[in-house]
Amino acid sequence: MTAHGPPHFDVSRVAMLASLSLDEAEAARFQSELPTIVAHFAQLDELDTRDVPATAQVQLDRLPVRADQVTPCLSHEDALAAAPSVEGGGFAVPTFVE
Secondary structure: OEOOEOOOOOHHHHHHHOOOOOOHHHHHHHHHHHHHHHHHHHHHHOOOOOOOOOOOOOOHHHOOOOOOOOOOOOOHHHHHHOOOOEEOOEEOOOOOOO
16 A cells, blocks of 8 residues: 555556456456455565565475386377377377467
8 A cells, every 4th residue: 555545456457467368347346356455465564474484485405206217108099099189190289379
């Protein structure tokens, strides 16, 4: 919150930045909910967390590691037999890049 009142949130801009498509009803609903959500995070930001250990980062050096082992898998023919569409000896997928 600013000294001049609550900030204005442009839901369409936030949706565009997040690559989301919202219809008018969704945009209106989120436009009214977003200030409440941001206010909640502002309230959380006021908490003293200096003595709370960080837990958001994954410590890869502490994860159990197992040796890679070759195991039986589907044959090429069996994998393609379950495909809805096959072309040129592989899975046929719709074009998504022109």
